[in-house]
Structures are given as C-alpha cells and as structure tokens.
Amino acid sequence: MNRPLPTLALVASIALALPAACTAQQPQGAAALPVPSTAPPVVQMVSGLPDFTNLVQKVGPAVVNVSAEIRGGSRQMASEDDIPDFFKRFFGEDMPLPGGPRGPQGPDNGLKGVSLGTGFMVSDDGYILTNHHVVDGASAITVRLSDRREFKAKLVGSDEQSDVALLKIEGKGLPALRTAADAVKPGQWVVAIGSPFGLDHSVTAGIVSAVGRANPYANQQYVPFIQTDVAINRGNSGGPLLNTRGEVVGINSQIFSSSGGYQGVSFAIPIDLAVSVVQQLKTTGRVSRGQLGVQVQPVSAEAAATFGLPSTSGALVADVMPGSAAARAGLQRGDVIRAVNGRPVNDSADLPPLIGALPPKSRAQVTLVRDGRTVQLPVVLDALGPSGDGEAAGNDDAPAAPAAEATRSTLGIGVQDLGAAERQKLGLRAGEGVRITRIDGVPARDAGLQPGDVILQVGRTAVGSAAALARAVSALPRGQAVMLLVRRGSATQFVAVDPAAG
Secondary structure, three states, X not given: OOOHHHHHHHHHHHHHHHHHHHHHOOOOOOOOOOOOOOOOOOOOOOOOOOOOHHHHHHHHHHEEEEEEEEEOOOOOOOOOXXXXXXXXXXXXXXXXXXXXXXXXXXXXXXXXXXXXEEEEEOOOOOEEEEOHHHHOOEEEEEEEOOOOOEEEEEEEEEEOOOOEEEEEOOOOOOOOOOEOOOOOOOOOEEEEEEOHHHXXXXXXXXXXXXXXXXXXXXXXXXXXXXXXXXXXXXXXXXOEEEOOOOOEEEEEEEEEOOOOOOOOOEEEEEHHHHHHHHHHHHHHXXXXXXXXXXXXXXXXXHHHHHOOOOOOOOEEEEEEOOOOXXXXXXOOOOOEEEEEOOEEOOOHHHHHHHHHOOOOOOEEEEEEEEOOEEEEEEEEOEEOOOOOOOOOXXXXXXXXXXXXXXXXXXXXXXXXXXXXXXXXXXXXXXXXOEEEEEEOOHHHHHHOOOOOOEEEEEOOEEOOOHHHHHHHHHOOOOOOOEEEEEEEOOEEEEEEEOHHHO
C-alpha cells in the first residue's frame, strides 16, 4: 500500500476543519461567515483504503511462473517499431538460455530462447490458464509453483484470436482460483499477481478504467478487453486479474505504452470469454467462432448526415463478402448495424466480439438502419476460418477506356473505366467500379484518396463508369460532403470528400 495516500486523506480532513476554526478566532464585531448547518459536505471523505493482505495469502499459491523454451527463433517477438500507435504486447522476458546468445530470427537458427510469463491454476488437478503469446512456438514449457516445485507442462490448446492458452501439469489437490460470476464495472478495485521482469509473485492493485475496449492493432478483435490502471509489465503476461473477493475477473494480456513499460493503461481478457475458450480447447483442441462476412467501419458525422442517421452509433457496412452469411441474409453496403440479438452495437469495434461469441450455424437477429428505416434481418452464421485470397486471375486484358475528367472540378480527381479483366482480378462484379488515375485537388488529397483506388459507390449509389460517377456526384446537394465507397487492395471503406476543402 502506498504511504502518501493516508497522508493526503489527513490533509483533506484538516482542510475541511479550517473554516470553523477561522470563524471562532474572528475579532469582535466582525461579521461571521454564513455556513448553513444543513449544507452537505464539500468532500465525501473515504473512511479507508482496501487491504489486500488476506486476499494475496489466499490466492497466491495458485499463481505460477511459466517458462516457455523457444527454439530457432520460430516465434517473432514484438518490438516497439512493429506495433503502431503505442500498443505493446508484453511477451515477458525474452532471454537467452545457457549455451549461447539468442540469435537472429529466422526459419531455424538452431539457437534457443525462453519466454517468461505468468499463469494460474483453475482446477486442483493441474489445469493452468496463461496467454497464447507466452507459449506460442514453445518446444518445452516449465511451470514453477510458489513453493518452488517445478513441473513439465503439456499444452492442451492455444487460441491466438483470444490470446488464451490452456496448460496441464500432473498433480492432485493443487490450489486453484475461482472465476467471478459477475462482470466487472468501471471504478471497481482489482488486483494483479505476476512476475514482472522475473520478480516472482509481485502484487499490484488499481481500478477498472473501462470495459469492452477494442484493440485495433492486434489480432484480438474478438476480445472486449477490460482496461485498468493496475501496474503491469513484462512477465505479468497470463497472470490473473482479481476482484476484492479473490475471484478471477480477467487474464492480463496487453499494455498501452510508448516505452514498452507500464504507463497507466493495461488490458485484460474477460474471464467469461476465457472460460468459453478453455471449454472448447479441452473438448476439441481448437476454438470455433461465428462469422458474419462484412467489413465495417465507424460511422462518421459525414456518413450519418449522408445516410440520414440520427447519430454516429453503429457499424457502417463497407463491404459484404460474396457468398457469406451476410450476403445470404441480404445485408448491403451502406447498412448501419445497430444491434445483434438485442445487444447494442455502438461502434464498429463492438461487432466482432458479439458475432465471434456465437457458434457457427447459430441464428442471429441483426438490427440495422437502411435508407432511414430500421430493418431486422435473421442471419445464420458461418464458421470463422483462415482468410482466403479469393481473387481470380483473368486473361482478358482488354484496354481500359480513356480517362474521364467529369469529376475533377468537384472532387479533384481524374478517373478511368475498368476493363473486364481488371474487375476480375480485383474480385469485382461486372460493371462495378471506376479507377482513380490521379489526384488533382485538395479535397481528394485531404480525404486520403490515391491513384489506383477504385470507387464503388457514391453514398448508396453504385457506380461502374466515369459517367455514372459524374451523374451521382452532380445529383448531391451543393456543398455537402461526398461519401465514396473506395476499394484499396483487399480493404473497402467509405471515405468523406469535402468539396469545401478546396
């Protein structure tokens, strides 16, 4: 417990007493300050801070150190340069083992290193939870208990999408942690136990800062993370996040940092999601998730105005995968998904966890807004699997039509019609899309458009030629931002182009 905190509480209590003391010492004849006796206190004093001593003594023996031997540089460790916008995965201490330094990463350099992390037992017969990234690529895993006993662990299963791994050691009557039945809430006290920088069984505490956080910079788009201000560092990976009853509410997994160390923002995997993953790993050795088959993006203010939406809540559908569950159900580009099975979708990041939590072939009710109307669509989900390329190579290399300049004065772009072979290579339907050949104006440049981008729609209107693009743009009210649906590589996204920017 930090010592300055009681001191601060004491100072606050003295400050509250000062007005009364000053009033009592005023010279005779001076007007007394009006202090209504019924006024509520300005500051609500905290009677005391939590003491986690008993909690740590009770749960500590169930927290273990995990040491994973990595051979030949088979796993790529994350570095600060690899991860954008300060998101850092803490892989634990990546250290050379006796016998030589850790060599350069490669297919197999014959050298070996070790990843140190944390785990915790969830059954008295030796099942242990940790992070996928702690044991990813491990040729051998060793678990050390608080009483210094060591066990060779078997990897039962591991899931990269949730960053959860299940280990098994041989034993009976081992200490195990209970999982919480109640979801955590912002402001709730939580405790972490782990081995930061190899310092065994270090205890840190803080509060839940937020729930349902998304991390767009890692593979875990199906995890609604718990954000905390608990101090987490390298080696805490896979350790438990506990409530004040000593129940596990999450698995510590990530930090947000510009230095690679703790900066006040940490992330944990909710334990209910981890339990669901563990049940599948124990049963089948793998995890199955539902898939809708859409690309989505946040709803910008320009998109809300263009599509007649009352707010920017929801997930804007930028593309629908051909033959997917979404395509079969009738979802369209420009639809805004607002709920799944009655659970709200406030942002595009809310959609993957809701869909991924449902099993393949299950039926989901999708609530969306289309042309200002609320539509309910039943969807039978597909199974999420490895993403396929799916592009067909064509041999009809007919020359494209001459570039058209009709939209240059409004949007600041030059465009060109696509040939049949180009559309086939891009995975587009016949008569779909027009290619940007150059950027001539400020509006398009400010919007981030590039030569080679393919415009598929203006708002909800599909365009397949330069002439169709010019007609769709000219039909819009003057001065209004133009929402273009743009394909770049395999990504499709709505982009707002503001003619006023020029």
